[in-house]
Amino acid sequence: MKEEVNTSLPETERNRLKHALKCRNLRPTRQRTCVYGVILEKRDHPTADDIHLRVRKKLPSISLATIYNCLDTLVECELVKQVHLDRAPTRFCPNRTPHAHFHCRDSGKVYDVSLDDERLSAIEQFLPHGFTADTIELSFLGRGPVTNTIS
């Protein structure tokens, strides 16, 4: 199949993807490009299943297993992060800057909480001698700001 599908991924991000994949001897397939595009488009920390539903609008025959494969590749390329909250399915996030997550009990929404270098190194200090971490996952569970909903 050689047909071109518009996966509507902006130039910068398309190049970022191509480069990251090339570094690892992997190819920018339509599926990977489309999955990355969808994650960038609506940054609501979707699950693999959410992403599947969205990608199917562009690539109707793609399977959920392929979504997982693409996501794993994007995580490996450090373009996407995984977010593990409760016993719920894993969520995915394209924010590559260091950040924590806030999960609102009321709305279910997940917010990014930025972590500058100072905060990040403060956290690293918590580790006892001999331990080195390459990944830090910090998440909050609570109530977000009150929104003006009708009672």
Added chain:
Amino acid sequence: MKEEVNTSLPETERNRLKHALKCRNLRPTRQRTCVYGVILEKRDHPTADDIHLRVRKKLPSISLATIYNCLDTLVECELVKQVHLDRAPTRFCPNRTPHAHFHCRDSGKVYDVSLDDERLSAIEQFLPHGFTADTIELSFLGRGPVTNTIS
């Protein structure tokens, strides 16, 4: 059934369990007592399945669903914490003091990293105005101290 089964739960912990359950109008059943005992006995952050295997030595007919029910009750009573790492099954921890987790890539072991009040409130400061968290989950992924293994 009225037979007594030795669930070997020390007096202090048995009382803590009884009290926490009573506060919520719940009962210290043999199953709950045994699950709590097993979690306290070997603090290696076991999964529900690990706990099932251990509890079955005392209560051979207990089902995994009951293990989950008991664990959920213990979590509700704040006697046990859940630990969510990677896409792996949830682990359970009886350490009630504030702490983070370190997950070693090499050994797979999970260590507790203590968080004093100072550290804890430093983390809380990360939240923007309007957000309040009742639960903070912090986990590190990396390499633990080198152990003297052969080769």
Added chain:
DNA sequence: GAACAAAATTAGAATAATTCTATTTATTTC
């Protein structure tokens, strides 16, 4: 630039983690 080999990608089927619901067991009330 076709034929082949090797590598990479894909998706249906299988597995494993968790939850649901109907049943059983325990407690409270009369």
Added chain:
DNA sequence: GAAATAAATAGAATTATTCTAATTTTGTTC
């Protein structure tokens, strides 16, 4: 101490994730 009510239980079902065999793509040789 029966009936009513509440709680606990476990087999069956669901859902999240992974596996494996098949397909597709790419690189090499002639």
